[in-house]
Amino acid sequence: MNSDVSGDPLARSFAQLARKADQSFRSLMVPKQPLEKPPLAIHQLGDRELRHAARRISKVDESIRDLARDMLRCMYTARGIGLAAPQVGVQKQLLVIDLDFEEAANPPIVLINPEIAAAGASLNTYEEGCLSIPGVYLDVVRPSTVEVSFRDEYGRPRRIKADGLLARCIQHELDHLQGVLFVDRVTDELSLNEGLQQQGFERQHVQSLR
Numbered sequence: 001m002n003s004d005v006s007g008d009p010l011a012r013s014f015a016q017l018a019r020k021a022d023q024s025f026r027s028l029m030v031p032k033q034p035l036e037k038p039p040l041a042i043h044q045l046g047d048r049e050l051r052h053a054a055r056r057i058s059k060v061d062e063s064i065r066d067l068a069r070d071m072l073r074c075m076y077t078a079r080g081i082g083l084a085a086p087q088v089g090v091q092k093q094l095l096v097i098d099l100d101f102e103e104a105a106n107p108p109i110v111l112i113n114p115e116i117a118a119a120g121a122s123l124n125t126y127e128e129g130c131l132s133i134p135g136v137y138l139d140v141v142r143p144s145t146v147e148v149s150f151r152d153e154y155g156r157p158r159r160i161k162a163d164g165l166l167a168r169c170i171q172h173e174l175d176h177l178q179g180v181l182f183v184d185r186v187t188d189e190l191s192l193n194e195g196l197q198q199q200g201f202e203r204q205h206v207q208s209l210r
């Protein structure tokens with residue numbers, strides 16, 4: 001786009017729309033409505049699939065994008081904001097995140113082979129939940145900011161600095177790739193036991209990291 005048209009507000013808004021359409025074409029979008037029959041089942045606390053270290057993805061191709069789309073369908077159906085491949089029994093380093101599942105036009109984030117490049121020195125406490133441990137919400141302490149490098153759904157290298165809920169969500173999902181669950185990080189024993197018991201989960205399936 002050249003400079004004299006971009007000065008015109010109408011042309012500018014058209015360009016913005018076109019860019020947005022291009023972005024959504026270049027990212028993985030599936031309808032954000034819950035499905036009656038999601039394509040994959042989500043494993044729950046106690047299932048061994050949740051406790052493996054996931055393998056790196058060597059080639060980002062259509063099968064990886066298909067998996068990411070199916071994971072998104074599962075995540076939207078379960079009303080979650082993040083899902084890791086091991087949660088659907090696939091031991092690959094793939095995460096999907098969408099903090100804005102109410103917003104149909106907002107593309108999700110797909111992270112392949114993600115690595116924490118840097119974590120902020122300050123910590124914060126945040127109540128977490130997990131689609132693999134439904135109904136349990138407990139406080140976890142983590143760095144409040146992180147910088148993460150990864151490949152996107154087209155294999156392009158990306159690096160983002162995250163804070164707030166996104167930083168929290170990325171760290172929670174990254175843990176899944178190491179077979180770590182948020183309950184492993186909960187320090188309040190009493191609330192942990194109570195929360196698990198109320199939802200019918202067994203304490204013995206928590207692997208304390210302390």
Ligand code: NI
Nearest residue numbers: 129130131132
């Ligand atoms: Ni989780």
